[in-house]
Amino acid sequence: MNIDLVIAGVGGQGVLSIAWVLDHAAHEAGLYLKQSEVHGMAQRGGAVSAFLRISDQPLSSVLIAQGSADLLMSVEPLEALRYTQLLKPSGWIVSDVTPMRNVPNYPAMSDLTQVLFGAPRLVAVDATRLAHKAGTIKAQNMVVLGAAAMHLPLPGELLEKHIAALFARKGERIVNANVHAFRKGDSASRFTSALLAAGIAGDLIAKVVSKVHFPPHPVAPDVLAAWAQRLRSPGAAQLIQGLQEHDDLTRLATHAELANQP
Amino acid sequence: MTDLILLGDEAVARAAIDAGITAAYAYPGTPSTEIYQTIADHAKEFGLPIRGFWSANEKVALEEAVGVSYAGCRALVSMKHVGLNVAADPFMNLAISGVHGGLVIVVADDPSMHSSQNEQDSRYFADFAMVPCLEPASQQECYDMTREAFDLSERLQVPVLVRLVTRLAHSRSQVQLAAPRLPNTPNYVADPSRFTLIPANARRSYGQLIDKQAPLSAFSEAHPYNQLTVVGQGHTGILVSGLAWSYLREALGEHLAQYNVLRIATYPLPVKKIRQLMDCSSDVFVVEEGYPFIERYVSALGLLRERRIRGKLSGDLPRMGELSQDAIKPCFGLTVARALQLDGLSKVLVGRPPQLCDKCPHSDAYIALKEVIAELGVGVRVMGDIGCYTLGYLEPHQAIHACLCMGASIGMAIGAAHAGMTPALCVIGDGTFTHSGMAPLMDAARENTNIKVFILDNSIVAMTGGQPTMVSDDEVIQLVAGLGVARDHIRIVEPTAHKKHQTMATIREELAYTGLSVIVARRACVTYAKEIKAIKSHKREIPVVAA
Numbered sequence: 127m128n129i130d131l132v133i134a135g136v137g138g139q140g141v142l143s144i145a146w147v148l149d150h151a152a153h154e155a156g157l158y159l160k161q162s163e164v165h166g167m168a169q170r171g172g173a174v175s176a177f178l179r180i181s182d183q184p185l186s187s188v189l190i191a192q193g194s195a196d197l198l199m200s201v202e203p204l205e206a207l208r209y210t211q212l213l214k215p216s217g218w219i220v221s222d223v224t225p226m227r228n229v230p231n232y233p234a235m236s237d238l239t240q241v242l243f244g245a246p247r248l249v250a251v252d253a254t255r256l257a258h259k260a261g262t263i264k265a266q267n268m269v270v271l272g273a274a275a276m277h278l279p280l281p282g283e284l285l286e287k288h289i290a291a292l293f294a295r296k297g298e299r300i301v302n303a304n305v306h307a308f309r310k311g312d313s314a315s316r317f318t319s320a321l322l323a324a325g326i327a328g329d330l331i332a333k334v335v336s337k338v339h340f341p342p343h344p345v346a347p348d349v350l351a352a353w354a355q356r357l358r359s360p361g362a363a364q365l366i367q368g369l370q371e372h373d374d375l376t377r378l379a380t381h382a383e384l385a386n387q388p
Numbered sequence: 389m390t391d392l393i394l395l396g397d398e399a400v401a402r403a404a405i406d407a408g409i410t411a412a413y414a415y416p417g418t419p420s421t422e423i424y425q426t427i428a429d430h431a432k433e434f435g436l437p438i439r440g441f442w443s444a445n446e447k448v449a450l451e452e453a454v455g456v457s458y459a460g461c462r463a464l465v466s467m468k469h470v471g472l473n474v475a476a477d478p479f480m481n482l483a484i485s486g487v488h489g490g491l492v493i494v495v496a497d498d499p500s501m502h503s504s505q506n507e508q509d510s511r512y513f514a515d516f517a518m519v520p521c522l523e524p525a526s527q528q529e530c531y532d533m534t535r536e537a538f539d540l541s542e543r544l545q546v547p548v549l550v551r552l553v554t555r556l557a558h559s560r561s562q563v564q565l566a567a568p569r570l571p572n573t574p575n576y577v578a579d580p581s582r583f584t585l586i587p588a589n590a591r592r593s594y595g596q597l598i599d600k601q602a603p604l605s606a607f608s609e610a611h612p613y614n615q616l617t618v619v620g621q622g623h624t625g626i627l628v629s630g631l632a633w634s635y636l637r638e639a640l641g642e643h644l645a646q647y648n649v650l651r652i653a654t655y656p657l658p659v660k661k662i663r664q665l666m667d668c669s670s671d672v673f674v675v676e677e678g679y680p681f682i683e684r685y686v687s688a689l690g691l692l693r694e695r696r697i698r699g700k701l702s703g704d705l706p707r708m709g710e711l712s713q714d715a716i717k718p719c720f721g722l723t724v725a726r727a728l729q730l731d732g733l734s735k736v737l738v739g740r741p742p743q744l745c746d747k748c749p750h751s752d753a754y755i756a757l758k759e760v761i762a763e764l765g766v767g768v769r770v771m772g773d774i775g776c777y778t779l780g781y782l783e784p785h786q787a788i789h790a791c792l793c794m795g796a797s798i799g800m801a802i803g804a805a806h807a808g809m810t811p812a813l814c815v816i817g818d819g820t821f822t823h824s825g826m827a828p829l830m831d832a833a834r835e836n837t838n839i840k841v842f843i844l845d846n847s848i849v850a851m852t853g854g855q856p857t858m859v860s861d862d863e864v865i866q867l868v869a870g871l872g873v874a875r876d877h878i879r880i881v882e883p884t885a886h887k888k889h890q891t892m893a894t895i896r897e898e899l900a901y902t903g904l905s906v907i908v909a910r911r912a913c914v915t916y917a918k919e920i921k922a923i924k925s926h927k928r929e930i931p932v933v934a935a
Contacts, residue, residue: 172743192724194725204738
């Protein structure tokens with residue numbers, strides 16, 4: 127077993143906290159790890175990244191070779207695109223869709239999502255809004271980690287244990303918010319995978335998942351089935367249009383109920 | 389597993405503590421900062437009696453460590469690669485005098501210049517000074533080789549340089565620690581003439597340094613990390629060193645078994661082993677992180693033709709930047725893997741350079757300065773310096789037009805003024821000013837040179853993560869006055885949007901004066917507000933005399 131992960135974001139978005147949780151979980155699982163990170167000048171609002179390699183065999187390089195990362199998680203959509211040359215053609219991208227516009231030439235959101243949503247294996251979540259609903263907007267990184275979790279060789283409970291350890295000194299409320307954020311991300315990811323397995327096109331899924339409010343637990347099978355059916359129906363385009371026009375996230379159940387209506 | 393997950397820097401720090409250091413000194417600089425930070429944090433947490441601090445600069449840090457060594461105890465000094473330029477004077481001379489208590493200098497090089505102005509290779513400095521250099525290739529080796537460096541230093545009475553690179557310093561892995569040992573009991577050096585480098589003593593000491601080269605070579609020849617693997621006569625050979633060893637193993641995988649390989653982890657070079665490799669190999673590739681140091685030696689710059697030596701000088705490997713497994717693959721006929729392709733990627737993928745934080749006092753200082761400069765017409769140049777405020781070169785400020793090395797702004801402004809440039813302006817932070825800006829300011833004060841020095845006093849060394857500065861607030865004023873600057877022309881402004889017009893008026897007044905002015909833009913860093921508060925309250929608690 128050998129898995130290469132790229133974690134991306136902007137300085138201050140908690141890239142190193144994601145890496146910390148994964149490092150300690152991998153270590154407790156008895157796996158070898160190498161993790162490189164960025165310090166210094168780039169941390170001032172610039173692009174930051176961490177590479178994490180986990181294996182049951184001793185590892186050599188701290189760097190990830192081109193085309194060999196299994197998964198790329200990003201706390202910012204433009205930053206997700208910065209490292210795609212490291213990703214295997216079959217690799218997963220997990221990304222927040224909320225832009226951090228601190229450069230004057232930041233691309234138009236429609237252009238950016240068009241490129242990002244073209245990725246064949248993508249979990250696109252509004253991690254910022256989901257984190258806010260989980261209790262703190264700062265937990266956007268834990269939503270992203272949660273959305274990556276089902277593709278990692280580490281049990282969710284182990285990751286949650288180290289999330290709790292990381293935030294323990296900030297008190298129970300912050301721990302719970304971060305764990306909830308993690309679970310919301312996981313829920314979005316499982317929803318995405320199920321729809322992909324049901325044959326729904328990736329860009330349609332991304333348009334739905336990035337606009338829906340997920341609960342801190344997996345979505346019920348009947349709700350999932352209703353969504354799959356709805357996205358296969360002629361009304362899918364209109365449904366997605368409706369989601370896009372709504373500024374905030376739409377509650378998942380509402381549309382499931384709609385789908386069940388005759 | 390009971391081991392710890394440590395950065396390369398942290399592994400060095402823990403090794404120094406476990407090796408029984410009495411003191412550690414450093415000047416912050418990426419990628420070396422976490423070494424001393426870890427020592428200080430660990431000593432504080434566990435109440436260890438380890439002395440030391442963030443020194444005034446790298447030269448002073450090394451001199452302080454030499455004092456510890458003179459007194460028979462062990463010391464660690466850490467700095468980034470360009471810091472060793474600052475410490476070059478004590479470094480070169482310490483090689484001559486030798487050490488008493490173990491003294492290890494850890495230097496973190498920055499190939500690819502992630503956070504530096506050059507990618508100089510510290511192995512040249514070790515070679516120049518004729519002192520040994522150890523080059524770890526993993527976090528575990530960072531720990532083991534730092535421990536070993538102290539043993540070697542005491543055994544052969546030489547300072548030992550441990551060379552890290554950014555990717556090692558700033559990457560984590562599991563590290564197993566060994567049993568700690570106690571610090572030495574102070575015992576002054578028996579023969580002080582060794583440390584008194586008047587010519588008569590220095591000649592003798594230099595002879596002793598030359599005599600130490602044979603046991604140092606023997607150390608390298610016998611070192612288990614300098615492992616020679618011969619798979620057969622006439623196979624291609626590989627000479628690999630430092631972190632490049634980790635990339636080579638990754639790039640070649642099972643193909644590595646087809647090559648004769650000599651890994652080098654210690655210097656002086658194990659010449660006999662290199663001879664053995666060359667005797668049994670056809671072409672020899674040299675794969676090393678940094679400058680083509682080994683390649684220059686073994687290829688004799690291409691003057692000897694007995695073997696084809698291939699590496700950075702021959703163009704087989706990239707001459708600049710850090711290596712990676714992908715950079716190495718083409719040398720050995722291996723292809724780089726295909727990656728995910730996304731349509732339209734190049735159209736949307738814009739850069740995101742670092743920038744000054746929101747509400748940063750430097751931004752307001754630059755805004756005021758630039759508006760005054762604009763009134764003077766085009767062509768005004770501002771000499772910059774090293775710190776967060778170097779980002780003032782970039783959009784949106786574009787307010788500085790030079791950045792050479794720590795403290796250079798003031799000297800460059802003096803020279804520019806002598807060449808007829810008016811106004812001659814320079815900008816320097818409070819931390820960089822005390823590192824190496826005071827000496828050039830004394831030059832300007834002696835002559836009353838017509839330069840305008842802006843000291844951006846934000847009360848912290850921010851770029852490297854919030855280390856305390858030597859002076860801030862009124863201490864800066866006292867220091868500047870003490871260096872000989874006229875009190876009337878030491879001005880204080882508050883860099884805020886609110887006070888912009890007052891700041892601009894002050895700058896205009898000083899520009900109208902022909903002579904030396906120092907304008908201190910005083911406002912605390914917003915990002916490290918909490919740390920600054922802690923530092924300032926701690927300062928008040930410090931007893932007058934530290935025993």
